[in-house]
Amino acid sequence: MIYLGIDIGGTSIKCGFVNEAGSILKRFALPIFPHEHQEDTIKRLSVAVKEGIQSFSFGPIQGIGIGCPGTIDSFCGVCTYSNNLKWSNLPICELMNQETGLSCKMANDANAQMLGEARFGIAKNYSNLVLLTLGTGVGGGLYLNHHLYEGNEGKGAELGHMVIKAHGRACTCGRRGCLEAYCSATALIRDTKQAMNKTPGSVMWKYVKDHSGKVDGMAAFECAKMGDKAAQKVIDSYIGYLGEGILNFINIFRPDAIVFSGGLSAQKEALLTPLRKYLEKWKYGFGGANAPKAELLVSNLGNDAGIIGAASLAMPEAD
Numbered sequence: 140m141i142y143l144g145i146d147i148g149g150t151s152i153k154c155g156f157v158n159e160a161g162s163i164l165k166r167f168a169l170p171i172f173p174h175e176h177q178e179d180t181i182k183r184l185s186v187a188v189k190e191g192i193q194s195f196s197f198g199p200i201q202g203i204g205i206g207c208p209g210t211i212d213s214f215c216g217v218c219t220y221s222n223n224l225k226w227s228n229l230p231i232c233e234l235m236n237q238e239t240g241l242s243c244k245m246a247n248d249a250n251a252q253m254l255g256e257a258r259f260g261i262a263k264n265y266s267n268l269v270l271l272t273l274g275t276g277v278g279g280g281l282y283l284n285h286h287l288y289e290g291n292e293g294k295g296a297e298l299g300h301m302v303i304k305a306h307g308r309a310c311t312c313g314r315r316g317c318l319e320a321y322c323s324a325t326a327l328i329r330d331t332k333q334a335m336n337k338t339p340g341s342v343m344w345k346y347v348k349d350h351s352g353k354v355d356g357m358a359a360f361e362c363a364k365m366g367d368k369a370a371q372k373v374i375d376s377y378i379g380y381l382g383e384g385i386l387n388f389i390n391i392f393r394p395d396a397i398v399f400s401g402g403l404s405a406q407k408e409a410l411l412t413p414l415r416k417y418l419e420k421w422k423y424g425f426g427g428a429n430a431p432k433a434e435l436l437v438s439n440l441g442n443d444a445g446i447i448g449a450a451s452l453a454m455p456e457a458d
């Protein structure tokens with residue numbers, strides 16, 4: 140069985156034909172033009188999809204799955220609103236179905252990724268999972284009792300907007316103190332810049348100079364590894380906030396594992412080891428010594444997580 144996975148990003152749309160084992164057999168991509176009318180982008184996508192299907196020789200396509208950033212009504216296949224793409228009320232699945240005749244399912248990109256990791260990635264042997272994408276924002280996905288949990292209108296699970304500090308920093312969502320305001324790469328970069336301005340002697344200045352001159356989400360992590368105290372302080376604070384958020388998720392969902400993806404997850408053990416220590420300090424949440432320990436994992440589907448995750452949406456549910 141072959142499915143088409145479509146991963147809509149900020150600047151391009153990546154597509155891949157994926158088999159039932161989660162392998163990408165053939166791929167194609169198209170750019171997103173910032174000022175193109177939203178329906179025209181989907182029209183262009185459907186033409187590319189039709190051409191892709193015609194030239195694909197490995198067998199018939201069973202269905203299309205799409206991962207899209209923003210607030211997605213996954214029941215109706217509508218992109219309700221995407222801040223990045225400036226799309227609103229765009230019935231993507233209906234338009235794709237009209238053009239291709241294939242059934243089409245769509246979900247928020249983090250939810251699609253959650254399903255991909257649970258079925259084909261690092262978390263495939265677990266039944267209860269929380270996914271956090273640590274990138275420009277903090278995205279979230281939930282896989283509960285072997286099923287993707289999407290909530291009302293399929294618009295869950297915005298885990299990044301759990302408040303971890305009442306009346307704290309302003310968040311992009313309008314509230315204050317959200318996990319995203321402390322644990323996104325954007326927040327880490329802001330904290331790194333502040334620490335650099337307070338400590339002119341920090342190794343971070345040299346690191347940034349040697350790495351394109353721009354402060355990124357890696358700077359504090361890398362300089363902490365070199366023993367820079369100011370960088371270590373930034374990381375300790377970052378881990379503290381992320382640890383609090385994770386303890387909340389552990390208490391609520393009792394997941395078998397937490398999966399990290401997105402830019403900052405590239406730090407792997409430099410992220411996971413101090414986080415584990417933080418969770419151990421609090422005995423992995425409510426229940427003390429008897430609380431089950433959630434494992435911490437980093438996504439292993441890499442750049443293909445979006446395509447494989449999207450294709451997973453179109454596959455029949457495994458029980």
Ligand SMILES: [Zn+2]
Nearest residue numbers: 300310312317
């Ligand atoms: Zn928020």
